[in-house]
Amino acid sequence: DAGVIQSPRHEVTEMGQEVTLRCKPISGHNSLFWYRQTMMRGLELLIYFNNNVPIDDSGMPEDRFSAKMPNASFSTLKIQPSEPRDSAVYFCASQKRSTGRNEKLFFGSGTQLSVL
Amino acid sequence: AQTVTQSQPEMSVQEAETVTLSCTYDTSESDYYLFWYKQPPSRQMILVIRQEAYKQQNATENRFSVNFQKAAKSFSLKISDSQLGDAAMYFCAYRPPNAGKSTFGDGTTLTVKP
Secondary structure (H helix, E strand, O other), rough: OOOOOOOOOOEEEOOOOOEEEEEOOOOOEEEEEEEEEEEEOOEEEEEEOOOOEEEEEEOOOOEEEEEEEEEEEEEEEEOOOOHHHHOOEEEEEEEEOOOOOOOEEEEEEEEOEEEE | OEEEEEEOEEEEEEEOOOOEEOOEEOOOOOEEEEEEEEEEEOOOEEEEEEOOOOOOOOEEEEEEEEEEEEEOOOEEEEOOOOOOOHHHEEEEEEEEOOOOOOOOOOOOEEEEOO
């Protein structure tokens, strides 16, 4: 199992540009999460999906942020236009929802985003 | 909303010694799940240990164990016989029942001194 795959690993862009972060969850996992990690705010949940449907997007900071999950094996997080304060590490995580209910999160390696 | 508090931004321990990382949380639920995740410099988040609130017995995974005090809403992580590879940031996480999302604390950076 390749684990949760995120791309790119690093992204440097200029303010105002569109940024798209990509995630491939573990096969068979039906919950997907986007987290953002910064020194100031720690690990924040931005949005999560169950069976490709967005369940809670209350953590999405602004309308500049959008996330999609067109199928069970792919999700994107888009920032348009990007701003320097969006600089952070963005993690994607997936989880299998089962009757056990104590399933752990599997995290990708994260995307380090720097907006200049 | 649930909150998770890790009151120790940084901790250090001598190699082979024992260290305890603290975590408290706030919830009105009686059934929930608690986790400790480790984030080494590689940035990869890895599950260390998990605990179901309905279980009174504290979870143990090799050198890692928890002290779960449900009434006090406390969930500390004990690392015994600390190793250099234990150096990382450790996050405590809470997940309510019937909900997918987890809430994380701000993390504790653990340094292991040789």
